[in-house]
Amino acid sequence: MKTLFNVRNAVSALLVAGLVLLPLYSQLSGNIFILTLFTRIVILALAAASLNLIMGYGGMISFGHAAYLGIGGYAVGILAQEGFGSGFLQFPVALAASALFALVIGALSLRTRGVYFIMITLAFAQMAYYVASGLARYGGDDGLTIYKRSDFAGLINLSNRVQFYYLCLVCLLAVLFLIWRIVNSRFGLVVQGLRSNEQRMQAIGFPAKRYKLVCFIIAGMMCGLAGALLANNTDFISPSIMYWTRSGDLMVMVILGGMGSLFGPVVGAVVYLLLEELLSQFTEYSGLIMGPLLLLVVLFGRGGIMGMLGRFSRG
């Protein structure tokens, strides 16, 4: 019998409360930087959460998830460049483009498994990266500056830091809620069953590939949303956002926080990005500490931070 109160849930609740109250702290202390930093963290947490859906629950280890960040971002950037500034157009296009990309690469990639799946998703993301570098009209390698953030017709002003932060946070919480509902639905149970034993699920009569593909597309759309937000946050989009090390960063966040736990990726994103920020203030060479730290997490911290908290609460 699962109890509602345990260390993991307490940490998750504290984290959400902290994220909700953050703008208040920022206003009171006059520290604007922390709000900017956490806007980025919340957006990347959203991306990591979407990766967790396929990687943690679906067992599909995608090494090309950053591609959707780029696709969502470029949807916003290109439309803004062409004079379509409305967010009501940009965001649906970002989602649709991500879904389409996920449909195509998912349909092809899901024919392979194991290491080959990791590699083929990587290959497709690299292709997207090179396509973006080849878009001469939209800045090519140098990227594209977005002069005007998505316009939501007065409903919400994205240039206002606090409003934009809350928009990102609401998106994150909505996506987490959706993932929670998906995971506990019949569909989600089938996908998790496929992770454990695909052959057996297939023998019972579930069309394995179709379930996995739908899950893959949902995750892609969620990450596309993160991409659209990220482009608005930085007012800039460049191919480097799709580079394979970015996909690696997302994987690190998921695994650091705890794969297959709902709040794990959020915890992972907060810890990873905050640590990166803090270390870069202490030393110029943050990687000298981050790298070995990741190694230690892999070698000794099974299940990431959430896994450790789970063990801690059991004593």
Add this chain to the structure above:
Amino acid sequence: MLLVIEQILNGLQFGLLLFLLAAGLTLVFGIMDLVNLAHGSLYMMGAYFAATFVAWTGSFVLGIVLALGASLLLGIVLEFVVLRHLYGRDHLDHVLATFGLILFFNEAVRWIWGPAGLALPLPSWLTVPVQIIPGIYYPAYRLAIIVVALAVALLLYVGVMRTRVGMLIRAGASNREMIGALGINIKLLYTLVFGLGAALAGLAGLMQAPILTVQIGMGENILILAFVVIVIGGIGSIRGAFLAAIFVGLIDTLGRAFLPNLLRQVLSGAAASTAAPALSSMLIYLLMAIVLVVRPEGLFPASKR
């Protein structure tokens, strides 16, 4: 015609370099079942070692020999300290841990050698053009790369296929528990294989160094290409890696050389010169995607050798 021959040789040279990198990767992958993203870091370290030792000793050959030894040593230490604890773990753990190693190596290099790149100057006897066929000259250094890489490929083939250690390596790839049970020191074998892979990666890095600058992150792009090579060739297969590397090297180089002109016929000049490198880079990934979709185990799966 002259340009075509030259570009084919360039492609061959790049392909052979890729093979050196991919050979170590595919051995480690095939035998220890370890996904090593830090292989690109070893390539980078090889180049940095070479630049340092050549400047230090003042001799190109001596510097390179020292750099090779240093790469081998680094590989062995790395295997001993970190990677041997990852055998038998999930591939995901490998990706994460070796990603951490990349961060570490990049920063370590920045700390030791500074953020600016280094140059590895060639001795004068390697800069002269050599007449390969009457009327066609080719830089001696690039020719040297081709010769060295081919020799290493041959040595590797003979070493793996014809010697006792090679037999053990192949046996380890097919069934590691069994050869452990037969009294072979499997740990030592793994350390040896990893060191060999590191030395090959270092060799690739230091040979590429005089052509490009030695800089941080130089291993990351080419690492992904090496992964593409071993996936196309079939994981664990040296022969597959060799053929795929040549193929990928040729496509990459020829695409870069001739696509801009081809594209210029349909696009405007500026658009073509931006689109062409992107397109030729894409071609490789497209090739890999097609191979994986049609033959998910690669072109020359190791199990069928």
